[in-house]
Amino acid sequence: MKLRTSFKRDAVPNDLTHLARALTAIGAHGTADDFGQAAGDTYEPFRLMDRKIILSDETLGAISQFEMLASRCDTLIGTSPLGTALARIMARMDGMFVAQLNGRRADYRLCCCLDFFKESGTAKGGSDEARLSALGLDLTPASVLSASKCAHQMETIELNSLCGAAPALITPGHVLALQQAIGRTFHPKVSSGLRTWDLPGESDEPDADAYRPPSPLELPEFLQDLVTFLNESPLGPSAKVALMHYQLEATKMFSSDTDQLARALLVGIWRNTGLIKYLMPPIAITPALARRNHDEVLRPYQFAPGLSEMQMIDNWVYHTACASQNAFEVAQYGYTIAHQTLDRWRSIVAARGTRLTDTMERLLVTVVGSPVFSASSAAEAIGTTFTTATKIIGVLEACDIVRQMSRGRRNKVYECPEAVALFEEIVPDLAG
Template identity: 25%
Template sequence: MAELLRCLGESSLDRGGLSRRDRSAGSFDTYVPDLLVGRAFTLDGPTAADVADAEIAIARLDRDATALSDTEVLSRLLLRAEAVASSRIEGLEIGARRLLRAEAAAAFDGRSTDVTAVEVLANIDALALGVRSVSRGQEITAEVLTDVHRRLMAGTNLASHGGSYRDQQNWIGGSSSNPRSAYVPPPPRYVDALMADLIAFANTDDLPAVAQAAIAHAQFETIHPFVDGNGRAGRVLIHLVLRRRGLSERVIAPVSLVLATATRSYIDGLTGFRHLGPPDSAAAMEGANAWIGSFAAACTQAVADAAVFEVRTSALLARWRERVAPLRADSAAALLLPHLIGAPIITATTAAALVQRSFPTANAAIDRLVDAGILRQLTVGRRNRAFEAPEVFEAFGALERCFANPDGEAHSPQRPVPRG
């Protein structure tokens, strides 16, 4: 039965620069959730319908995303967008152009001086690792989740905690030194058993996949098993569940892009999932259904907006081909065009790798696209020459504006959209 446990806080008298309230010792309540394995979840009519709609939409996106000549391009772009949005929910705000320039600089110089970009790039790396680690029917393991977390923490001042469950109390909200007025996850001694139960639940097939992903994510955030990075790691878990169930094997639905437009509602949904008392109580069922329904609706909206973006980028490709015509289908320039959607900042070296042609051939292709106004030269890192496709960033900005508005229209957003 889910319950609150009263814990005694440690004194902070030895810490300077704190208010009397923060320095004072005191007690606080930690929340210990119900186990998931064996718990009965009954979806009410509206929630079941929302889940069914979401599963149909996700499966259709995965099956029919063919407007781009290379589905991997769309997959890579949506994966990046998902990781960026997941990071944004945690306060890591960065635009696509700035992120990609930092990525290119790191490729040249071995590192980037943009601290925010380093964290977001680690999130992209972690999400990519996660979705590659599990395919249809394969087990989600503790090792997969800890590897994801290790990638997330790489290059941060908490790297030493990467890949390990916490052995200290953490909390969400309150002050940095005192958990009053905060949500306080279960004490560290409960984490191993709760995570083992969660992983076992994530490998069951009793519930619809979207409902299972929603519950697994909410439970992960409730446990908060790591010192930091729980939000981003927990959103990777969503895609692991959907991959294991065979719903999104090629293209991920960027659900974090929708959740990021309504962060307060997202947090409220997770909070409502955390009931007190028996798991079959009316309050427990109501909270679970409200969260699952909200999550399913976010999935459906994410798929709809991703499909709109796919159509727009397909139209952009068609315009590019007209501008450089005539162009042989097997030429390096023609082969490079679709890759620019997923990799809008390139060098001659990366272009050669993308189209599997020689460096001089790739360089000549870049020159042709520069002459056509599709690429423009820029400098990244210290002195290194690279090229960007500015129209891709414009298209991505339109996508962000689309996601930032509940009505899906690409006009002035109802939440801030990062600048380049």
């Protein structure tokens, strides 16, 4: 599978070019201010509710193509037996890629273990290091465990939003609380909350056009404007969240974790507006696999010689639509691989002469998304008794589908190596 990780255009869309020129000419007489700044001006971030957002035909087409794919993919996967398992896998992958974008290397297997600790209630009391050591896992280097905790935190935030944790109306308090929760995980030594210091303007040359960030005193108004825009703008969900991310970057509203915050907000907004209901794809995969292209696209809000503000915004939204489409393509690919894996397991069980019951089928599906588990957690997940779950696990052990991770005969913890390896199967194929 090959992702469309290049978002460069051969030229600025003609319809926006002509419109920008016309509005610049009108603006000379003072009647086009709310369409944005013309090319060549010193760029100062604007309040979203003060601007008329105009997007090119090409960008609107990319948005439509993405939103149709998103709705179709969300319904197809979300209403299938694999829906819950795939939602967990995709959120876990997104956490992995967010960690990578922060220069950290997380481990999918460790993330699965952290999931098990959380879901089984064993995360209460004691340290993750002690629990992981009890499973015989090598925790060196420690940076991998730290990165895995970050990835797991992003996974948890996204799944919570997908399950309705995000409020119907976004408030400044919700944005600040989310940023604080993310900051405590990724950058615990950095102060959370709105930026409290002035930033210098940025330019490549002393006399060149520059980007002028707002002062800290203006940021509360920008934050209020942002949440008003998210709640009241008539724009569609994908354009809305693209502009939300643009605004967070352009204003430098927070000193760190802007990407993570934008993605965390995105899930709740997409769900609240009905674009998704079941599945959040790994939205961070495109910038992680195409870091150079992503970084180049993140620069227009600072300084883009020859482009008007309208054109810079259009580039950003176009990039977001393409990246979002890639994420759902990954979800579809993961769905295909998961189905193939399940079919292989069914064949192994049948070859052993064991009847595949509905309860065993439910456990196999659950194991795809939660490959580290105990008899108790498995029983709870599929709605059966501890005894029945233990018997089924015994069959799967005999078939070499699962194996015991923990030591000893009590409080056994199992893993499914093939399900743990799904991440390593999917990602190199995408990157290649």
